[in-house]
Amino acid sequence: MTTVRLSGLSKFFDEKSAPAVNALDLEIESGKLTALLGPSGCGKTTTMKMIAGLLSPTDGDISFDGRSIIGVPPEDRGAVMVFQNYLLFPYMSVADNVGFGLKMRKVDKGTIKARVSEMLDLVQLPGVEDRKPKQLSGGQQQRVALARALVVEPKVLLLDEPLSNLDAHLRDEMRELVRRIQTELDITTIFVTHDQEEAVVLADRIALLFDGELQQFDEPSAFYERPRSVEVATFFGGTNFVPGTYENGRMQTSIGSFSAPNSAIEQGAAMLSIRPEEVRIVTDEDERTYENFVTGTIRSRVYVGRFARFQVSVGEHRIEVFTEPGQVKNFNDGDAVSLSFDPDSLWVMEPGTTG
Ligand SMILES: Nc1ncnc2c1ncn2[C@@H]1O[C@H](COP(=O)(O)OP(=O)(O)O)[C@@H](O)[C@H]1O
Ligand SMILES: [Mg+2]
Secondary structure (H helix, E strand, O other): OOOEEEEEEEEOOOOOOOOOEEEEEEEEOOOOEEEEEOOOOOOHHHHHHHHHOOOOOOEEEEEEOOEEOOOOOHHHOOEEEEOOOOOOOOOOOHHHHHHHHHHHOOOOHHHHHHHHHHHHHHOOOOOOOOOOHHHOOHHHHHHHHHHHHHOOOOOEEEEEOOOOOOOHHHHHHHHHHHHHHHHHHOOEEEEEEOOHHHHHHHOOEEEEEEOOEEEEEEOHHHHHHOOOOHHHHHHHOOOEEEEEEEEOOEEEEOOEEEEOOOEOOOOEEEEEEEOHHHEEEEOOHHHHHOOOEEEEEEEEEEEEOOEEEEEEEEOOEEEEEEEOHHHHOOOOOOOEEEEEEOHHHOEEEOOOOOO
16 A cells, blocks of 8 residues: 655656646545546656656655655566556567566566466456457557556555546446456555546546646546536536625625635625526525525526436526426426526635636
8 A cells, every 4th residue: 555645746858848847746545546537637647657757757746655666667666657658568468468567576487477367357358368459449458558567566556547538328337347356455556537427437536637736636526516617617517606705704796695614714795606507596485585596597408318408597697407397397498487506506616716
């Protein structure tokens, strides 16, 4: 079990351009699956390569269990990296691919054979030892790449967008496999993805990077419930933004004044986030005296599986609401509707650059 700590970790590829990774501080807990999430080009692969020892940092430190690994050669770090495009040796059999790391370590043939078969069982691909990578599907090749990484019993497993070349169905299957193996082996794992849903489904914690800088490091639900900025909330998507001013736990907006005790800021110009799944349709007259209550007009309704998704115009704003289809089946476009926002479900943050 290994805790990975990044301290002020930076990478400049050249002096003139912005850093690919900028003063990154991150503590990746032992035995957990951490997702490194962010749009293309935000520095995910660069960070992983620095941890693996394939790139040297310009500045800062990386430690495993409190010991700096800067200067330790990649093969002695105990971190292995699995890439998006598998990078299997095409002319070697699956067995030779998987056993490669052990052969380099001069492990005897009998042990290698047994370990290879054990690893192929682990990735649920038994009996393919004699095939060549070309004779396997993409998903199977990715399993072989995973087996090859795990055979050396790494302390830290680095997965760089390992599922993004697979189709949706296979991706789900592989996510489960990754999660199961990670739990079974209890191995500290960093999983790179640009897909926030994948990060949410898989990870214990998510580190979100924009432009080489850490935006938020938190458990998955926090990115919906307590995003640190409008930019973070926008990346995760789906929430309603209403700008205004925040003071004494209340948000003053053009559509009303709302009690909103949960906030990333003390006071001042602010952005209110109203999650569509937290909005309640109020049908009972008595409830209209409750706080955090608005009236609006239904503009459109769409049924998405078990949800109805509809837009309500409230003043100059459009509020998107998710609810059970039964709740809105008697409403039509143009109908007046009353909505209430549970104070605890609201979140206030700085207005941000997109607000
Ligand atoms: N070898 C390199 N030389 C110069 N710039 C690079 C190199 N590798 C990556 N970069 C730049 O660093 C930034 C981060 O890249 P990368 O870590 O690959 O992002 P991600 O994996 O998040 O898509 C990008 O702007 C990219 O163009
Ligand atoms: Mg990358």
